[in-house]
Amino acid sequence: MIRAVLRDLVSGPIAVQLRRFVIVGAATAGVQMILLWLFVDFAGVNYLIGATIAIEITIILTYVLNNAWTFRASKNTGVREYLAGLLKTNVVRGSAIPLQLGVLFGLVEFGNVMYLVANAIAIFLSGIYRFVLDAQWTWG
Numbered sequence: 001m002i003r004a005v006l007r008d009l010v011s012g013p014i015a016v017q018l019r020r021f022v023i024v025g026a027a028t029a030g031v032q033m034i035l036l037w038l039f040v041d042f043a044g045v046n047y048l049i050g051a052t053i054a055i056e057i058t059i060i061l062t063y064v065l066n067n068a069w070t071f072r073a074s075k076n077t078g079v080r081e082y083l084a085g086l087l088k089t090n091v092v093r094g095s096a097i098p099l100q101l102g103v104l105f106g107l108v109e110f111g112n113v114m115y116l117v118a119n120a121i122a123i124f125l126s127g128i129y130r131f132v133l134d135a136q137w138t139w140g
Helices: 002-011 015-042 047-070 078-107 115-138
Strands: none
Touching: 002 047, 002 115, 015 047, 015 115, 078 115
């Protein structure tokens, strides 16, 4: 069972989308990390507030990239469809914000993990959730 699922992720029907989603996610995670660092270390913003702002900025960037590349076969075209997709991805990704912030907070406050390392872990853990919902609802 597990072997079949792993095989499908590598060579199955969603493998290409998953690889593209991971590439877009890694690039936008890098942007999010840089923004968080700038907000916290240069602007003096609390790391949770900085993370929330950085997440929202990258939600928009991620949608633009995923719509154009990852889900191009079912991409949202036209102004109304594009904006509806942007709203849907904001709901999906917005619903992941508490998950990501909770992991970030827990690792920083209780695990004494540096906020940037904790944020990278939180991005990864919430990424699975975001892929499933985006693939099914935003571009499904």
